[in-house]
Amino acid sequence: MNSILTNRWTKAVLFLICLVPAGVLIWEAITGGLGSNPTQFLEHATGDWTLRFVAITLSVTPLRKILGQPQLIRFRRMLGLFAFFYGFCHFSIYLTFDQVFDLHGIWADVMKRRYITVGFTGFVLMIPLALTSTAGWIRRMGGKRWAMLHRAIYLTAIAGVIHYYWLVKSDVHLPLEYAAVMAVLLGWRVYTHYAKPPRRAPAAIPARKEQTSVMQD
Amino acid sequence: MLVKRSPDLKYSDVTPRDIYLNRRKFLYGMGLAGGLAMAGKSLVDLVSPPVRAYASTKLQGVSGSPYNTTEKITAEQVVTTYNNYYEFGTEKDQPSKNAQKFVTSPWSVSVEGEVAKPRKFTMDEILKLAPLEERIYRHRCVEAWSIVVPWIGYSFSTIAKLVEPNSNARYVAFESYFDRKQMPLWGLAGIGLPYVEGLRIDEAMHPLTLLCMGMYGETLPNQDGAPVRMVIPWKYGFKSIKSLVKIKFVKDQPPTTWNITNAHEYGFYSNVNPKVDHPRWSQAREVRLPGYFKITPTQMFNGYGDLVASLYNGMDLKKNY
Numbered sequence: 001m002n003s004i005l006t007n008r009w010t011k012a013v014l015f016l017i018c019l020v021p022a023g024v025l026i027w028e029a030i031t032g033g034l035g036s037n038p039t040q041f042l043e044h045a046t047g048d049w050t051l052r053f054v055a056i057t058l059s060v061t062p063l064r065k066i067l068g069q070p071q072l073i074r075f076r077r078m079l080g081l082f083a084f085f086y087g088f089c090h091f092s093i094y095l096t097f098d099q100v101f102d103l104h105g106i107w108a109d110v111m112k113r114r115y116i117t118v119g120f121t122g123f124v125l126m127i128p129l130a131l132t133s134t135a136g137w138i139r140r141m142g143g144k145r146w147a148m149l150h151r152a153i154y155l156t157a158i159a160g161v162i163h164y165y166w167l168v169k170s171d172v173h174l175p176l177e178y179a180a181v182m183a184v185l186l187g188w189r190v191y192t193h194y195a196k197p198p199r200r201a202p203a204a205i206p207a208r209k210e211q212t213s214v215m216q217d
Numbered sequence: 218m219l220v221k222r223s224p225d226l227k228y229s230d231v232t233p234r235d236i237y238l239n240r241r242k243f244l245y246g247m248g249l250a251g252g253l254a255m256a257g258k259s260l261v262d263l264v265s266p267p268v269r270a271y272a273s274t275k276l277q278g279v280s281g282s283p284y285n286t287t288e289k290i291t292a293e294q295v296v297t298t299y300n301n302y303y304e305f306g307t308e309k310d311q312p313s314k315n316a317q318k319f320v321t322s323p324w325s326v327s328v329e330g331e332v333a334k335p336r337k338f339t340m341d342e343i344l345k346l347a348p349l350e351e352r353i354y355r356h357r358c359v360e361a362w363s364i365v366v367p368w369i370g371y372s373f374s375t376i377a378k379l380v381e382p383n384s385n386a387r388y389v390a391f392e393s394y395f396d397r398k399q400m401p402l403w404g405l406a407g408i409g410l411p412y413v414e415g416l417r418i419d420e421a422m423h424p425l426t427l428l429c430m431g432m433y434g435e436t437l438p439n440q441d442g443a444p445v446r447m448v449i450p451w452k453y454g455f456k457s458i459k460s461l462v463k464i465k466f467v468k469d470q471p472p473t474t475w476n477i478t479n480a481h482e483y484g485f486y487s488n489v490n491p492k493v494d495h496p497r498w499s500q501a502r503e504v505r506l507p508g509y510f511k512i513t514p515t516q517m518f519n520g521y522g523d524l525v526a527s528l529y530n531g532m533d534l535k536k537n538y
Binding site: 109 | 294295296298299303307309310360362405406407408478479496497498499504506507508509510511512
């Protein structure tokens with residue numbers, strides 16, 4: 001297991017896998033497989049993949065700790081950047097086909113329509129995270145501040161689910177499924193943050209100090 | 218236009234030929250006595266599960282209509298695979314898959330309420346009441362997409378006049394078929410069922426208001442509201458109720474499904490109006506399917522203002538959305 005996780009090719013393979021949804025959509029667009037309303041199809045597909053990648057990114061830390069596989073951290077940045085990539089595609093499709101580059105119209109939508117307000121907020125919050133995702137920025141900002149900033153992904157996750165919930169007309173079961181996944185992922189963090197390790201006798205070795213590496217959250 | 222119609226359109230004209238023949242073979246096989254002894258319904262059940270009884274049967278003797286738009290007709294494939302029919306699933310591609318086995322024969326529509334002569338019409342009768350016309354209408358969904366469909370039917374007023382509405386009949390209430398067994402996804406629809414709709418009597422009696430039995434030269438596919446539906450081209454698509462089983466002339470404004478679900482977003486009138494936004498999106502533009510760009514300007518009353526605007530003289534259409 002560990003050898004797979006540390007293999008230098010694993011990341012490249014994962015990168016290609018993450019591109020598959022985009023590749024499939026492009027292929028379907030070329031071959032006419034997007035159905036009767038291609039723009040809506042693309043908007044829904046890229047929206048779905050944004051939420052999925054946010055969820056996958058948020059599951060890296062719990063999986064590392066639960067499975068005891070610290071090496072998983074190698075992939076988190078890339079997964080997070082793919083969440084941003086699909087969010088960017090989602091927004092770009094709306095910009096191009098729905099609003100036809102009418103920036104005025106977009107701003108009116110953002111201000112007026114709460115599901116767009118919240119979705120747009122979730123997307124904008126990912127921009128600084130994408131920009132500061134390099135090792136250089138971690139150094140420049142200092143680990144603690146960098147980690148603080150990158151907790152904004154929690155807000156993106158919540159905003160994304162609300163965006164979806166508010167946009168459907170009546171059938172909310174899919175947004176609720178995403179809500180449940182995000183609730184587990186964020187709930188786990190709340191739980192591990194507040195759950196106190198059981199008290200040991202004073203003579204025991206001091207409780208293992210919480211690792212404070214910036215890559216932990 | 219010359220109307221050529223066989224005066225005695227029979228059930229067998231409507232049932233797809235292969236199925237009809239199958240039924241005959243089946244009857245021979247059973248022995249005529251045995252066949253007759255069976256209840257009519259169970260016979261239909263035996264024969265019909267794998268078929269779309271009224272779908273895909275050519276309608277003969279259809280004439281043109283002065284109401285036709287000259288805009289390009291949307292490809293049939295686009296129209297029949299992109300449907301809002303929540304009883305068969307809320308995703309657009311679900312009804313065309315899940316409604317395949319929907320049994321639409323035998324079928325009858327009850328016309329009742331504030332009328333002198335309430336009665337039930339069988340599909341045979343409905344198809345014979347008046348010459349069928351092809352009406353090429355723009356169809357604008359509240360979700361800001363649009364299509365151009367060659368519907369087949371005749372003005373709703375034809376059937377309404379037969380039952381003689383009385384002076385109490387100020388509105389018409391419509392009800393869709395609903396069957397949990399045939400519509401297993403009904404529980405996910407998020408709307409109350411059966412689906413109900415309504416029109417003011419003058420809207421219902423307007424010649425544009427179509428009682429629709431077909432499209433693209435054939436009977437309606439199940440996912441598009443077989444075997445009989447309404448089409449009101451100047452209103453958002455959800456007003457055009459599918460798979461009609463009941464028409465009731467009533468005194469008071471009837472409840473309507475989307476208005477019950479979310480009154481803030483869906484009014485009773487729901488006339489197409491580019492100036493009144495849906496709370497969650499603009500109605501100023503629409504995407505003409507299967508296009509990508511939402512660049513078609515939405516027209517007041519979906520472009521039928523010349524014919525219907527007078528119905529709403531003096532009404533505040535922002536308030537009565």
